[in-house]
Amino acid sequence: MRKKIILGMTLMLILIIPTTSLNVMAQSALSLNAAGATFPFPLIDKWRVEYNKIHPGVTLNYQSIGSGAGIKLHTTKAVDFAASDAPLQTSEASAAPGTLHIPETIGAVTITYNIPGIAKGLKLTGPVIANIFSGNVTHWNDKMISTLNPDLTLPNQQIVVAHRSDGSGTTFVFTSYLSKVSPDWQTKVGKGKSVPWPLGVGAQGNAGVAGIVKSTSYSIGYVELAYVMQNNMTYAFVQNADGTAFVEPTLDTIAADAASAATNLPSADGDWSKISIVNEPGNNSYPISSFTYLLVYKDLSQVNGMTQDKAKAIVDFLNWAIHDGQQFSSSLLYVPLPDAVVKLDEQGISQIQYNSGSVPEFGTIAALVLAIAIISIIAVSAKTGLRLIPKY
Amino acid sequence: MGGKIVSMMRIPLKSGSRFVDKFFKIGAAMAATYVLAIILLIVVNLISGSAPVWQKEGLGFLTGSNWNSEEGRESYGAAPYILGTFVTAGIAMAIGVPISIGIAMFLSELAPKIMRTPLSLIIELLAAVPSVIYGLWGLFVFRLYLKDWVETPLHNMFGDNSVIFAGAPFGLDIFTASVVLAIMIIPTISTISREIMLAVPNSQREAAYMLGATKWEVFRLAVIPYSKSGLIGAAILGLGRAVGETMAVTMLIGNSTGAAAFPTSLFQPGQTMSSIMANEFAEASQAGLHMSALIGIGLILFVVAFGINIVAHLLVARVIKSHEGAVQA
Numbered sequence: 001m002r003k004k005i006i007l008g009m010t011l012m013l014i015l016i017i018p019t020t021s022l023n024v025m026a027q028s029a030l031s032l033n034a035a036g037a038t039f040p041f042p043l044i045d046k047w048r049v050e051y052n053k054i055h056p057g058v059t060l061n062y063q064s065i066g067s068g069a070g071i072k073l074h075t076t077k078a079v080d081f082a083a084s085d086a087p088l089q090t091s092e093a094s095a096a097p098g099t100l101h102i103p104e105t106i107g108a109v110t111i112t113y114n115i116p117g118i119a120k121g122l123k124l125t126g127p128v129i130a131n132i133f134s135g136n137v138t139h140w141n142d143k144m145i146s147t148l149n150p151d152l153t154l155p156n157q158q159i160v161v162a163h164r165s166d167g168s169g170t171t172f173v174f175t176s177y178l179s180k181v182s183p184d185w186q187t188k189v190g191k192g193k194s195v196p197w198p199l200g201v202g203a204q205g206n207a208g209v210a211g212i213v214k215s216t217s218y219s220i221g222y223v224e225l226a227y228v229m230q231n232n233m234t235y236a237f238v239q240n241a242d243g244t245a246f247v248e249p250t251l252d253t254i255a256a257d258a259a260s261a262a263t264n265l266p267s268a269d270g271d272w273s274k275i276s277i278v279n280e281p282g283n284n285s286y287p288i289s290s291f292t293y294l295l296v297y298k299d300l301s302q303v304n305g306m307t308q309d310k311a312k313a314i315v316d317f318l319n320w321a322i323h324d325g326q327q328f329s330s331s332l333l334y335v336p337l338p339d340a341v342v343k344l345d346e347q348g349i350s351q352i353q354y355n356s357g358s359v360p361e362f363g364t365i366a367a368l369v370l371a372i373a374i375i376s377i378i379a380v381s382a383k384t385g386l387r388l389i390p391k392y
Numbered sequence: 393m394g395g396k397i398v399s400m401m402r403i404p405l406k407s408g409s410r411f412v413d414k415f416f417k418i419g420a421a422m423a424a425t426y427v428l429a430i431i432l433l434i435v436v437n438l439i440s441g442s443a444p445v446w447q448k449e450g451l452g453f454l455t456g457s458n459w460n461s462e463e464g465r466e467s468y469g470a471a472p473y474i475l476g477t478f479v480t481a482g483i484a485m486a487i488g489v490p491i492s493i494g495i496a497m498f499l500s501e502l503a504p505k506i507m508r509t510p511l512s513l514i515i516e517l518l519a520a521v522p523s524v525i526y527g528l529w530g531l532f533v534f535r536l537y538l539k540d541w542v543e544t545p546l547h548n549m550f551g552d553n554s555v556i557f558a559g560a561p562f563g564l565d566i567f568t569a570s571v572v573l574a575i576m577i578i579p580t581i582s583t584i585s586r587e588i589m590l591a592v593p594n595s596q597r598e599a600a601y602m603l604g605a606t607k608w609e610v611f612r613l614a615v616i617p618y619s620k621s622g623l624i625g626a627a628i629l630g631l632g633r634a635v636g637e638t639m640a641v642t643m644l645i646g647n648s649t650g651a652a653a654f655p656t657s658l659f660q661p662g663q664t665m666s667s668i669m670a671n672e673f674a675e676a677s678q679a680g681l682h683m684s685a686l687i688g689i690g691l692i693l694f695v696v697a698f699g700i701n702i703v704a705h706l707l708v709a710r711v712i713k714s715h716e717g718a719v720q721a
């Protein structure tokens with residue numbers, strides 16, 4: 001019997017020492033866990049590297065698993081913050097009360113097309129794009145397109161429409177724009193990460209849509225700005241909200257759109273579900289633009305595994321990202337935040353707090369569970385005469 | 393004789409060996425329960441996860457075609473995807489099964505001895521190619537061949553008036569997905585079919601030859617009757633793979649949603665149950681019914697795949713039984 005007790009104690013020690021030592025290590029090097037949208041991943045990954053250079057003790061672990069999955073983890077409080085291309089819907093927001101929306105960068109969706117002989121700069125208006133994607137305009141030489149482009153000879157060819165098949169923030173931005181400019185689209189299709197497309201071929205990811213457009217003559221599709229730029233694709237100029245000009249999608253024109261939207265934004269803890277910055281006024285505003293958001297709880301203490309130090313590190317990281325972090329945007333083809341939005345973010349981040357609750361450390365719970373398990377093993381084995389080492 | 397051997401092999405019995413026996417019994421039982429437990433857990437999860445959508449849509453979930461995940465307009469009907477699954481799998485079977493049986497016939501009856509082993513090895517290798525490879529090959533290479541050499545001529549010949557060849561051929565459609573599916577299920581079906589044909593006792597063949605039968609007659613009179621239900625079983629196992637195939641189909645089928653996904657023409661984009669899950673699961677909102685609807689489609693697919701596999705196993709079990717009978721007779 002004594003042997004068994006000693007054996008049990010040794011086992012317990014062997015099992016407990018690593019868990020407690022892990023716990024100690026975790027405290028000396030903070031790791032922030034985040035997950036969500038794939039769109040801002042290149043930028044957030046750059047931030048991870050750069051921030052770690054300044055603060056070697058803090059490592060960011062960002063998993064780009066999609067906005068939906070990110071929101072799921074945020075709702076279950078499994079990550080320290082999440083990233084999403086679309087603001088929380090009303091139902092999602094009520095499942096995660098106390099969420100702050102921190103716009104962290106700006107992206108845009110470009111209309112890319114493949115008409116042999118026609119370079120970039122086909123002029124399109126929002127309603128015409130909506131008509132093409134809902135099948136009302138079926139040929140490139142349709143009057144609606146040719147009146148906008150009097151200097152081009154457009155072919156009498158059927159338009160091949162390509163769209164995203166996977167649920168995506170890009171689709172959300174694009175359909176938000178179409179819903180805003182075309183009442184017909186708004187009633188028939190609406191906006192969302194995946195919508196009931198009236199026609200067209202669906203492909204996975206920006207690469208999939210771009211692949212179809214590149215390989216198919218007389219096709220049209222929508223792809224996020226960075227992808228189009230990196231792959232030298234032809235894209236259309238889109239009429240601005242004022243109807244005064246056809247605007248080329250560039251970092252400047254997208255920033256102009258975001259800046260003119262900044263005056264109407266709610267505070268970070270407000271209701272963002274209806275917010276969209278598509279089609280904002282301004283002569284130089286490219287209309288199909290969008291924020292992408294970091295989602296973080298106002299009261300961090302409810303997040304699993306949160307500590308005072310960690311909460312401080314998160315606030316520091318967020319502040320760094322919206323200020324110093326913005327300098328890395330342009331080279332990665334993201335649009336830096338306008339000053340008005342940075343102000344808004346500052347206010348939002350200043351609301352974050354950590355009310356030290358009595359969340360027990362993992363180490364304590366683990367030790368308790370292990371101790372109970374081992375004691376019961378000893379008790380059971382003593383009762384039944386089970387042996388680890390057979391007695392000869 | 394047998395008794396003598398046993399008496400020579402004295403197993404040294406140690407005290408405590410009955411505990412080993414007990415351990416063995418419990419361990420084996422636990423391993424067996426694991427399978428049942430997993431299936432039970434899957435079913436319970438699928439049912440509880442999809443309950444909200446069944447509550448809202450009722451049987452309309454099976455028959456409806458409106459698929460809209462937008463908040464405030466939510467409506468889910470899986471009929472186009474269920475049909476799409478059956479149509480693609482059906483076409484794949486129509487193309488794949490005859491070719492597979494031909495391969496099996498050649499390998500078991502006709503091929504020279506030197507060719508048999510390498511050929512069967514190559515076919516088994518094909519079965520091990522991951523589906524994403526088939527998908528990428530289909531997307532970048534095969535689709536263009538199909539479009540230029542098969543779809544466009546068919547479309548020009550029959551035109552938009554014929555229902556099944558209507559629509560401008562584009563290469564990302566039900567037809568391409570089905571053909572690539574056929575290519576994917578051929579290794580599975582032909583390997584099993586070959587095994588089943590080889591299991592036909594040689595005495596049957598010899599008897600038929602003795603009566604003056606030609607090679608085809610031997611096959612028809614001696615091999616087919618013996619292996620019939622086994623061949624059906626092999627085909628149904630292939631069908632199981634075709635129904636559940638996700639990656640390659642998602643890349644090739646064109647992924648339309650809602651009523652547009654009804655498989656009316658071969659040259660139209662469609663959608664299957666597995667591809668809609670692959671497409672929309674990652675971004676589905678858990679707050680609304682979207683996630684629940686996708687899990688509901690998972691439940692339908694599970695039931696279909698389960699049914700197909702049960703039928704296949706029943707048929708294969710029958711052929712093995714009759715084969716055993718033949719040996720004893």
